[in-house]
Amino acid sequence: MGLFHQRSSVFPESYFERRTVHELVGYLGLPGSWTHQVTRDLFGEHSKLQGFDAPELLKAYSQGEISWICVPYYSSIAGTTPYLAQLLALQRLWIEQDVVRPVQHSLAAVDPGVKLSGVTHITGHPVALEEVRPWLSDQFPDAEWVFAKSGSDAAHSVAQKNHAKHLAVAPPQAVGTHGLHTLVADIPTVAPNVTRWWVLGPQVPQTPNPGRWVWLKVAGANREALCALERALPVKDIEPALWVHAPSSELEVTHWLVACLRSDDLYAFLVLVSVHGLSGTLMGAHDDAIANMVSSVPASTSACLSLSQADRVSGARVQV
């Protein structure tokens, strides 16, 4: 919840704070999904919340039919979610909040007395199944995985099938809602399991505060160039908070995200990005000055500056 809580009072309040309970908020999956719970905690139960399948959710946001959406984009164990590439392809990716939450998975069945050795199918969201893969492989080496659209959809689907040998990996809160029984309340994971969600809003977010994270989308021609850029950072005050890599549908083009500090440094960073033939797009933060800077950074592909000169580039600011 970093962005929200780091805001200083001298800056205008965000749209998030000014939103009304009448605005529709879209989330991924059926009620009871992990994303639903995050959305309800953020917006409050009196807001108008509605669950969607991912394609409809992203389409409705991109067409302006829904003002707010909440979508998981990254898992500390499974990496990027299937939605990140689609989010990055949105023309307006207005990140109002970056939400970081631990996620708990339960194993659920129609029959509380089912013999685990007889289980044939495990249904879950692909990201959730990936997060508990070592445990599942150990306990159910021969079971087939069935993908669901959300954790709650997984519980719903197993309940509908009403088959004793089918289990669901689902949010603890969704188990009882769908009439299932909990076999394991909190499936162990090999590493801390933390998922990140973006809340996208209806307008360009407000001016970034000094020290507030801002999001930058970097698109590069190949993975090596982006890896080199990642190695070259941090330079000066630019501390990347999180690198997220999402292959795009365009051949050979990869997208990365990096969170940077302060607009001054962001400018330096954009220069650094552009001299190496990558292009940067500012997201999740806005003011006219930064917008002008972004558009004035030339898309030069000068090869004579190496990334080891990153300090010089960033110090000189406009050395392209």
Ligand SMILES: O=C(O)C(=O)Cc1ccccc1
């Ligand atoms: O929101 C859900 O229920 C999902 O299935 C998406 C998801 C998957 C894994 C971790 C967090 C969210």
